[in-house]
Amino acid sequence: MYLKRILTALAVSAALPAASHATELEVTHWWTSGGEAAAVAELAKAFDASGDKWVDGAIAGSGGTARPIIISRILGGDPMGATQLNHGRQAEELIEAGLLLDLTDVAEKEGWKDIVNPPSLLESCTLDGRIYCAPINIHSWQWIWLSNAAYEKAGVPVPTNWEEFTAAAPKLEEAGIVPLAMGKQGWQxxxxxxxxxxxxxxxxxxxxxxxxxxxxxxxxPEYAKVFEAAVNAREFAKDSNVQDWNQATNMVITGKAGGQIMGDWAQGEFQVAGQVAGEDYTCLPGLGDNEILDTAGDAFYFPKVDDPETTEAQKRLASLIISKDVQVAFNLKKGSLPIRGDVDLSSANDCMQKGLKILADGGIMPSGDQNLTPDTQTQIEDLMAEFWSGDMSAEDAQSRYADIIERAE
Known part of the structure; x- marks a missing residue:
């Protein structure tokens, strides 16, 4: 692959100074919304309390904005101490090029294979039997978030499934409410x-x-039905004139929109706004039609450096990420589910409890990140951006989508 071809031109060096009382690690991530910032603060606080120093390297924007910057720095010999990526195939070529730290010794010492659930999360961190990342959460796309106030204003019950959501859309529009909030980005x-x-x-x-x-x-025919439904959803979202996902979530929080299809990271925004699950907003897994979660999420990878003190600090952070206390503190703020089932989340809200029950009942599926290459993902996102922003027919969109799948590795 192209990383291997240019590896000989790279010189990975330690760029992180060590203080006398702690080792500093610059940690890059794209958690910059209100809920995300609250969650990452818990992780930074725990790392600082352990005796090391978290140097925050937040990159504004989505993962699509941040990942090229992160990868460019690693390739260019200016590695950070640790970086967020989605566990899956995003780091595959970096691992093959020998640019990421092998965490197998930490994982085996602490029994990660017996802790991480579902096992697919750790499998996504593994290449040729070696473990290269520490998963921190389970994030699922399989949710729609509904504004109770919006439906009350429109005089219709809060939907319990996609069919009811579709049927209620005209009433919302009559009340001046956007049925579906949707940011204008292909990944959303x-x-x-x-x-x-x-x-x-x-x-x-x-x-x-x-x-x-x-x-x-x-x-x-199964996918034809989906593209037809997507045309309707596009119409529901035609007045959703926002760019970022958290802006769309805010439309639901403020009652300007009836709902938003978005991953469970949206929960953090509702919490920061002081809204209560089950009272101010309603969450439906699987659009209310089935109770299942895709087990995507975030993980931390650690670029190789030639400073032993930094390497040890990297391993300490990896260990801390998996620890019970951090799993609870981080995920309660993030709205995501923990990667270990032996932690106490009795204080979790109504929506998190729904997710925990689905996880415990085994209602899980893999995520696209774990199966499609970044290149294929980008092609599909570009197609979706074109489809949602224009008047492309369901038939044309389906044909182009199928062509991408046919070429996928």
């Missing part, structure tokens, strides 16, 4: 489309396309 639109696939076409069809890369299923 693609994420929402994936949720609709699982709810409308079903998990088996989703797996055929995303895991087995079956283009004939992508061209078939």
């Amino acid at each position: 639109q693609n994420g929402a489309f994936g949720v609709m696939v699982v709810a409308i076409a079903g998990v088996d069809a989703w797996k055929k396309v995303n895991v087995e890369k079956d283009a004939e299923v992508a061209r078939g």
